[in-house]
Every structure is written in C-alpha cells, then in structure tokens.
Amino acid sequence: MEVLFTKAVIDRRVEELADVISRDYQGQDLIVVGILKGAFVFMADLIRALRIPCTVDFARLASYGSQTESSGKIVVTKDIETTIKGRDILVVEDIVDTGLTLSFFIDMLRKREPRTLRVCVFLDKRERRKVPFEADYVGFHIEDRFVVGYGLDFNEKFRFLRDVCVIEE
Ligand code: IMP
Numbered sequence: 546m547e548v549l550f551t552k553a554v555i556d557r558r559v560e561e562l563a564d565v566i567s568r569d570y571q572g573q574d575l576i577v578v579g580i581l582k583g584a585f586v587f588m589a590d591l592i593r594a595l596r597i598p599c600t601v602d603f604a605r606l607a608s609y610g611s612q613t614e615s616s617g618k619i620v621v622t623k624d625i626e627t628t629i630k631g632r633d634i635l636v637v638e639d640i641v642d643t644g645l646t647l648s649f650f651i652d653m654l655r656k657r658e659p660r661t662l663r664v665c666v667f668l669d670k671r672e673r674r675k676v677p678f679e680a681d682y683v684g685f686h687i688e689d690r691f692v693v694g695y696g697l698d699f700n701e702k703f704r705f706l707r708d709v710c711v712i713e714e
C-alpha cells in the first residue's frame with residue numbers, strides 16, 4: 546500500500562486545524578459530534594489538540610452502498626444524545642466524498658435549531674460530489690483514490706493504521 550499522508554504530516558495538520566477551531570470557538574460552549582465509525586481516530590486527536598473545552602457526542606450512520614461507495618440511502622442507526630437547540634455544534638467526519646452522508650446529517654441536525662452548525666472533515670474528495678457540500682474545516686483535499694487508515698476502512702479493515710494509505714485497485 547502506498548502511503549499518502551504519514552503520521553507526522555497528519556499530526557501537524559491536526560494541530561493547525563485545532564488552532565483555527567480553538568480561535569473560532571473561543572468563549573463558546575462547543576459540542577463536538579463525531580460520526581461513527583470513521584471519525585473516531587481523527588476526533589480523538591482533534592479534541593485533545595484544542596485549547597478550549599468541549600463536550601462530545603456521537604452518531605452512527607449507515608448507507609448500505611457498495612464496499613467503496615455510499616448508496617445515498619442514509620439510515621441513522623444511533624442518534625446523538627445531546628439536546629443541541631441553541632448550542633454550538635461542530636460535526637466531525639473522516640471524509641466527504643459524494644456529500645450524501647453529510648448533507649443528510651446536517652439537514653437533520655439543522656432542524657433541531659442549533660445556534661451554530663459547522664463541519665470539520667479530515668479528508669475531502671471534492672471531485673466526487675453528487676450533491677453540493679462544503680465543509681467549514683478540511684484537513685486535506687485528495688484525488689479520487691480509495692484511502693484507508695487513521696480511522697478509515699475498507700470492509701472494516703485498516704482503521705488502525707497510523708498513516709493514510711491508498712488501496713490499489
Ligand atoms: P459520502 O456520503 O459519499 O460523502 O461518503 C462518506 C462515507 O463514505 C465516509 O464516511 C466513508 O465511510 C466512506 N468513504 C468514502 N471514500 C472513502 C475512502 O476513500 N476510504 C474509506 N471510506 C470512504
């Protein structure tokens with residue numbers, strides 16, 4: 546497998562993101578919402594790099610697509626447990642690809658009327674969008690290649706890798 550981003554490169558970028566987010570949310574009551582399973586590694590690093598306090602919650606979404614692509618039919622298999630009305634919410638996800646998962650989830654959360662609602666993704670495959678979606682914070686923009694590691698999987702494998710690697714087709 547080809548290494549795309551080493552642990553050292555990832556660590557540096559996560560620190561940069563955390564600096565920007567810490568500044569943007571200074572003095573606010575931040576709730577970080579992770580989307581399982583993919584976001585758990587990134588989110589764990591991100592919140593520990595923040596210089597502001599936060600609370601965390603998680604949702605689990607399933608899309609029942611093929612092995613490498615979401616179907617567009619998104620199902621919430623575990624909802625968040627926090628009341629978000631009037632609160633400041635930062636959704637954290639491993640990757641935005643077609644945009645179907647995040648646009649569905651953000652529409653769902655927006656109906657609960659948070660004060661602010663932003664999205665931080667570790668990776669962005671912009672050229673693959675099927676619906677328009679822009680994350681507020683992006684770790685890295687990548688080309689249309691299937692990547693694993695740092696929480697991202699292929700068939701539930703490789704989430705534990707410290708580097709982000711490309712799976713050869
Ligand atoms: P979207 O709904 O197409 O934006 O896809 C989002 C989900 O597809 C992510 O949360 C990942 O679970 C999965 N995904 C998309 N591209 C990749 C990849 O390159 N590696 C691993 N998972 C991916």
Ligand code: MG
Pocket residue numbers: 580581582583584639640
């Ligand atoms: Mg995912």
